[in-house]
Amino acid sequence: MTKAPNISFEFFPPKNIQACFSLFETVEAFQGMDPTFVSVTYGAGGTTRELTHDAVSLLNKEYGWNVAAHLTCVNATKEETLAIAKSYKEVGVNEIVALRGDPPKGAGKFTPAEGGFSNSVELITALKETGDFKIRVGAYPDPHPEAADENADVSWLKQKFEAGADSAITQFFFEPENFFRFRDRCDRAGITGQLIPGILPITGWKGIQRFAASCGTPIPISYEAAFEHSSDHHQLSIDLCTKLCEKLLAEGIEDLHFYTLNRPTLTKAVCANLGVI
Numbered sequence: 273m274t275k276a277p278n279i280s281f282e283f284f285p286p287k288n289i290q291a292c293f294s295l296f297e298t299v300e301a302f303q304g305m306d307p308t309f310v311s312v313t314y315g316a317g318g319t320t321r322e323l324t325h326d327a328v329s330l331l332n333k334e335y336g337w338n339v340a341a342h343l344t345c346v347n348a349t350k351e352e353t354l355a356i357a358k359s360y361k362e363v364g365v366n367e368i369v370a371l372r373g374d375p376p377k378g379a380g381k382f383t384p385a386e387g388g389f390s391n392s393v394e395l396i397t398a399l400k401e402t403g404d405f406k407i408r409v410g411a412y413p414d415p416h417p418e419a420a421d422e423n424a425d426v427s428w429l430k431q432k433f434e435a436g437a438d439s440a441i442t443q444f445f446f447e448p449e450n451f452f453r454f455r456d457r458c459d460r461a462g463i464t465g466q467l468i469p470g471i472l473p474i475t476g477w478k479g480i481q482r483f484a485a486s487c488g489t490p491i492p493i494s495y496e497a498a499f500e501h502s503s504d505h506h507q508l509s510i511d512l513c514t515k516l517c518e519k520l521l522a523e524g525i526e527d528l529h530f531y532t533l534n535r536p537t538l539t540k541a542v543c544a545n546l547g548v549i
């Protein structure tokens with residue numbers, strides 16, 4: 273049996289007070305599991321910003337977790353974006369997941385805000401210059417929808433590391449071989465920074481098909497057949513996700529980042545299967 277992995281969890285910030293309860297139920301469910309870090313996603317909309325900040329601060333202070341706050345370039349000037357980073361530093365949060373972010377729904381292409389960062393490398397460079405943060409970034413084992421080809425993601429990731437990124441968390445994927453090929457391409461490009469696989473247990477078969485398509489993540493044909501014929505999707509998701517993680521661990525991966533979607537049950541079951549207590 274392989275060694276139990278180091279784990280980390282991604283949470284959504286609450287959009288309103290009601291959602292705060294759901295976030296903290298999720299967080300409570302992971303008590304005692306000792307993640308390396310937890311991360312909190314970032315939406316560019318104004319109203320959730322304060323709740324996001326409070327959630328990040330609370331997870332750090334009350335739960336003692338190492339929190340990485342996500343930050344994007346969307347809908348803010350450079351000054352505003354860096355002020356958000358500074359506000360995290362002031363409450364003791366020293367890690368940022370630095371991203372370009374998606375264009376608003378229907379907008380098609382990403383357009384920088386007036387006076388805002390144009391891309392993730394600019395944001396990483398500016399955060400690095402503050403000297404205040406460990407910087408994590410996104411990486412794409414299956415090509416990002418905007419990538420010119422699969423090597424474009426690798427050369428862009430290299431620029432992110434050169435700008436000061438300390439590690440990269442991947443988009444979720446279902447084909448371990450795609451991750452290994454990506455890792456090989458990164459090796460060949462001279463990338464030495466850590467790549468942490470992003471793991472998404474499937475909480476709903478219909479929803480994941482839409483979501484994966486929008487991210488450019490292929491779903492194996494074997495998954496389609498399995499979900500079609502299974503009467504227990506919950507157990508099937510646990511089994512498929514456990515198998516994916518085991519294949520990664522067997523090839524030397526030591527850290528896994530779980531996209532929890534604030535629904536802890538599947539992630540907890542997979543972690544238990546992997547020997548994470």
Ligand code: FAD
Binds near residue numbers: 315391409426429
């Ligand atoms: P980048 O890596 O900067 O760009 C994506 C790809 O596009 C590159 O790999 C490259 O192929 C191409 N590209 C982009 N710009 C250039 C350029 N100037 N030159 C050449 N190639 C370029 N979204 C949110 O809104 N909030 C979140 O909290 C959030 N968290 C995320 C966490 C992780 C771990 C990941 C992987 C994604 C997350 N996202 C989040 C989604 C993310 O914002 C989108 O995938 C977005 O489209 C790309 O952001 P990025 O910083 O990873 O992009």
